[in-house]
Amino acid sequence: MTSIKHHIPDALLLEYASGRLAEPFALVVATHVSLCDECRARLSAHEMAGGAVMEAHEKAALSGSLRDNVMAQLDDAVEEAPVYERSSIFPAPIMEALKGRPPKWKPLGRGVRQSILKHGKAGSVRLLYIPPGMAVPDHSHGGLELTLVLQGAFSDEGGHFGVGDVEVADDAVEHTPVAAKGEACICIAATDAALKFNAFIPKLLQPIFRI
Incomplete structure (x- = not known):
């Protein structure tokens, strides 16, 4: 939406990108980002920077059983999580909170x-x-x-x-x-x-x- 004039501050976007933002605020940020091209681009930049920092750190080796267990749990979470779409004025993040x-x-x-x-x-x-x-x-x-x-x-x-x-x-x-x-x-x-x-x-x- 090009008419948006009031955006999410960088400090809150950074907390959201790092997963540290409290759930109530995270829902508002996710909803705004779904509507705002500018904040979506800024969030992507924060996520890319965070990814680069993680790549730069020394990697710890995982045992085969631990890796397989984690991947199995991730697969289960992806399979079980329903996907919600925008409905009327309510963007997808809100529809997820409303459980459709x-x-x-x-x-x-x-x-x-x-x-x-x-x-x-x-x-x-x-x-x-x-x-x-x-x-x-x-x-x-x-x-x-x-x-x-x-x-x-x-x-x-x-x-x-x-x-x-x-x-x-x-x-x-x-x-x-x-x-x-x-x-x-x-x-x-x-x-x-x-x-x-x-x-x-x-x-x-x-x-x-x-x-």
Whole structure:
């Protein structure tokens, strides 16, 4: 998509390429890379550089039985893993997280809905449905938040974000995202810590909605 203006920072791409990025963020990065030619090329460069470093290191010999066992396990994993394709606005990485099924939306109030894809110690990642013109309550962050637009658009203190754009917000960012007019804004958002809402009602409902 040539209209993408907000990309994944190199530091996160490098963590993703090395397999060190936490699963919630890795899903957002994988989804963005599936949409963005520029970030896909940058990721490929990181992977090639990592491969070159591994090639330069001295190789350790493996016993025949260990090598055969590892290869057999890899073959089993490849054979058993289903392959998911894009469906509607949801790219393949999200369809894999959904196991090929439609999202299970749950209301958050005022027309806003969410579908939690993963929630655990490493953080959480969810789909968000925000009606046109609706604002997400003003909040800051206890850690990192990545938000990728899949449909529609939103604007906040950091700018305007359309389909394919990703907003990176850390604990220094306080914002009030507002969905653009037109079609509903649907995003995938990952966090590694609870959001910090300023208003009383969002704070009260936060444990229930696991935001």
